[in-house]
Amino acid sequence: MKIESIRLQNFKAFRNVHLKDIPPFLVVVGANGSGKSTLFDVFGFLHDCLRGNVRQALDKRGRFAEVLSRGCDPQKDSILIELQYRMEIAGAKRLVTYSLEIGERQGQPVVLKELLRYKRGRHGSPYHFLSFANGEGYAITNEEDFKKPDEELDRETQKVSPDTLAIKGLGQFERFKAANAFRSLIENWHVSDFHISAARGRKDASGETEHLSQTGENLPLVARYLHEQHPALFANILASMARRVPGISAVEPKLMDDGYLTLKFQDGSFKTPFLDRYVSDGTIKMFAYLVLLHDPKPHPLLCVEEPENQLYPHLMAELAEEFRSYARRGGQVFVSTHSPDFLNALELDEVCWLVKQQGYTRIQRAKDDRQIAAYMAEGDQLGYLWKQGFFDGVNP
Numbered sequence: 001m002k003i004e005s006i007r008l009q010n011f012k013a014f015r016n017v018h019l020k021d022i023p024p025f026l027v028v029v030g031a032n033g034s035g036k037s038t039l040f041d042v043f044g045f046l047h048d049c050l051r052g053n054v055r056q057a058l059d060k061r062g063r064f065a066e067v068l069s070r071g072c073d074p075q076k077d078s079i080l081i082e083l084q085y086r087m088e089i090a091g092a093k094r095l096v097t098y099s100l101e102i103g104e105r106q107g108q109p110v111v112l113k114e115l116l117r118y119k120r121g122r123h124g125s126p127y128h129f130l131s132f133a134n135g136e137g138y139a140i141t142n143e144e145d146f147k148k149p150d151e152e153l154d155r156e157t158q159k160v161s162p163d164t165l166a167i168k169g170l171g172q173f174e175r176f177k178a179a180n181a182f183r184s185l186i187e188n189w190h191v192s193d194f195h196i197s198a199a200r201g202r203k204d205a206s207g208e209t210e211h212l213s214q215t216g217e218n219l220p221l222v223a224r225y226l227h228e229q230h231p232a233l234f235a236n237i238l239a240s241m242a243r244r245v246p247g248i249s250a251v252e253p254k255l256m257d258d259g260y261l262t263l264k265f266q267d268g269s270f271k272t273p274f275l276d277r278y279v280s281d282g283t284i285k286m287f288a289y290l291v292l293l294h295d296p297k298p299h300p301l302l303c304v305e306e307p308e309n310q311l312y313p314h315l316m317a318e319l320a321e322e323f324r325s326y327a328r329r330g331g332q333v334f335v336s337t338h339s340p341d342f343l344n345a346l347e348l349d350e351v352c353w354l355v356k357q358q359g360y361t362r363i364q365r366a367k368d369d370r371q372i373a374a375y376m377a378e379g380d381q382l383g384y385l386w387k388q389g390f391f392d393g394v395n396p
Helices: 036-051 054-059 166-170 177-187 219-229 231-244 281-293 313-328 370-377 382-387
Strands: 002-011 014-019 025-030 079-089 092-105 108-118 127-133 136-140 155-159 248-255 260-267 301-305 332-337 351-357 360-365
Touching (some): 025 313, 036 054, 036 166, 054 108, 079 177, 127 166, 219 231, 219 260, 219 281, 281 313, 301 313, 313 332
Parallel strands (some): 025 351, 301 332
Antiparallel strands (some): 002 014, 079 092, 127 136
């Protein structure tokens, strides 16, 4: 279920942008304050709306007026988030559009409109399989019955709280195919907020063990799960560590005598392994990335901000290839970076940059810049072109 386009209106710095033809691996460059974190927060915002409600997601970000673009009128203007993604429905890949419009009425956030639509056939307009406004609407229960004309499809009318997403409730039921699939997509997004301090030290041996959390605090637990349940995969992670981190020959998730779990690292220069609290930040971070990127069940979407922090520049090319490999296995990847070395490992269609003008942000694709495309065709690299000032409006 690959996201192919994102359209935003009045969402913070994005007054009106439409990012199209999104590749499986996309890297975003931009000056501080240009909107890189905001672009990633679109996914975090939808995830928060699904876990709670729209009001809670807005409150977390300073309430509606703070999320609404500057210069807009909270009484009249609304926020629009629209995603297009491709998924298999009834044996065919179909382009599905999810559209969410949020406003404020009498000081309270309201879902003004929520739509889920796609074409049932090659011709005609996309059909609305879920349509809600102000807490009332309908969803189609037999959407895959393509032999029936549109007017004969079965509608189920429902009511939800005006500040709650319809896909939150209806998406729990398999009879609403598109809503169920999109809810699952959002639930499994991973927007990384990794903290090295959270990943270090002893951990209670209970909790989430199969997937690395957003902050990485369960790293020892996930490492133990991979070590025990996917030994070949864990061996690949260790082999990658040995190639990328000089001296590290092994990592062992160790259950201590007091019942807590920790990581022990083996340096080839010493006979005795040492605990993760004595390991460099870069070593912990590289191990965490490898654990995340070798997940047996890749997240449908992975967002990582500035992965180059605490890592040696010469590791950037290999890290970029790890992200690209993850995308090839089925998980879409968005990365933001300030590293020319990371950019040097990327292809033309994998890069875009953000430019802030008159308080609002626009998105520029590297593949749409003729001069950059010509230099790349001659063998240049994107990181060098960025440093030389060819990314219009963005200084390195």
